[in-house]
Amino acid sequence: MAHPHGPTGQPTPSHGHDREIESLEEFDAVVHRGSLVGHRLQSLDLTGRTFALLTHDTTGAVFLGCHMEAEAAAKVRADGALVFPPVPDVPFNPYRGLLYSPDELFAGLRAEGYDATPDALTYEWFRRTRADGDIFASMLRSVHDDAISDALDELLAGTPVVGVMGGHAMARGSDAYAGAARLGRSLARQGLTVATGGGPGAMEAANLGAYTAPHPDDVLDEALEILAKAPSFTPSVTDWARAAFDVRDRWPRGGDSIGIPTWFYGHEPPNPFPGHIAKYFANATREDGLLARCTAGVIFLPGAAGTVQEIFDNTTPNYYESRGEPTPMVLVDQAHWTERLPAWPLLQALAAERPMAARIALVDSVDDAPAALRALAAAPPIV
Structure with missing residues (x-):
């Protein structure tokens, strides 16, 4: 041409x-x-x-x-x-052309612990510079985040992406964590690319499930046992992350998924199970970008303020159809979303008599979520 x-x-x-x-x-x-x-x-x-x-x-x-x-x-x-030119004396590359890998962000973990990793050093740089008003540091953060978005768009072009949202407090070893991992595995086996907020808890579980999807079912069971020895990233991110790399080392050929975390929540490390990590400085850019790229819908596991925000961040473009036809939204755990944090009644009220009404569902069990997602995707929107 x-x-x-x-x-x-x-x-x-x-x-x-x-x-x-x-x-x-x-x-x-x-x-x-x-x-x-x-x-x-x-x-x-x-x-x-x-x-x-x-x-x-x-x-x-x-x-x-x-x-x-x-x-x-x-x-x-x-x-x-x-x-x-390259920028000296910063622990990240603002012009990077590709997304991060877990090995890149956690380099040095085995030998020196989490505090010596590029992920931790970048958070420390962010913590020092985000409040000092330095326009150069602000520019570097913006350039970096734009480069990450560009790389993410290139990677996901034409790919059916399903988001799995949920809280970071979900502990390894719990039934809820195991359920979220089974969910990620099921979605990946359906040919969908699983995308999460990239952090611990429910996010890690879904990425773990996608990672174990190419393997027999008992691999996930064994991985859950290994991870349960370090249930949380507190008090030690090092022990928590090393347990995840023990899983990766035992089964090095895992399935792919996407993690989209942020240094804005610096206390919350990324999890090591996505094949690609799009980590941002600006949380607002990260949140909007994560949901906008979930072209095959979003599943919302029980969570707190962050998950509630994500529900209604995703509701707005579905309500106004600003991204085209509404995408499926599945909320998991009836008691959580109708009693503890009653987001479901409000979501129903917003959806009433709009095309998105045919694209929302509430299920009680995480194991019901994949079938609900498929049914919503097949349903014609209400006109």
Whole structure:
């Protein structure tokens, strides 16, 4: 397909993600085609690609946090490329092109404990800078979160995603935790990508279930026994996280899922079971982005204020149909959502006589949630 031409007469790449170069393999492929004009290069070590940079046109390119030899950096600037150099002395990469992995966030856990991990060090940086009014730190947080959203969109494009929401206090070893894990396993086996808030408790359980989905059923039972030895991330995140990595080490080939946590709740570490972790500084961006990407619906397990907020954050676009046809919403535990925290009556009242009325359900057992989700997805919305 022919590309339009820019003001220099050079061909410019098409719009969107096909302009982005996030690996050296992609860089080499673009160079082989002949032009770096207008591309966006994210977080690459290009010190071994100096000859390519010196001999290819980089007009209109943007280099985000790329390492380059001095002569290559001078040449691309002379071409008119924008160069945002790597940021020193911060424990995270604001220009990253890919989501985090559990191994990346928890690097050093085995040898030195959680406080030495990139996840903990990044939270400490956030805690120090979020209240000091430093516009540079604020800019770095914003750039990072936008890069995370971009990477998340690329990963999930065209993928049916189901959200599982629930509280962080759900303890390993409890019946509720085991039920949430079975739920995650069931959804993953249906071909859905499980997405959670990425933290402990119900979130971890659903990610764990998805992780064990490719294995026989008894693997989940064994994993639950291992994890029960460290029931909570308090008082020791180190012991809690090491137990999760014991599970991952025993069964290294797990199923994929998504965790979308935040450093805003710094006391709450991410769980190690998602294959990809989209961790944000801004909790509002994280919350909205998590729910917006749940294209196959959301299941709400018992939780407190955060889960209630998520119910009605998801209700609003369904009510106004601002994202198109309403997506399914399944609330689990009748007593919890009608008596302890009566969100269900309010949700019913909002949905009355609107298309979303056919897309909400309340079930008593977590084991009933997958079937309820399938029924809602198949039901035509009320017109």
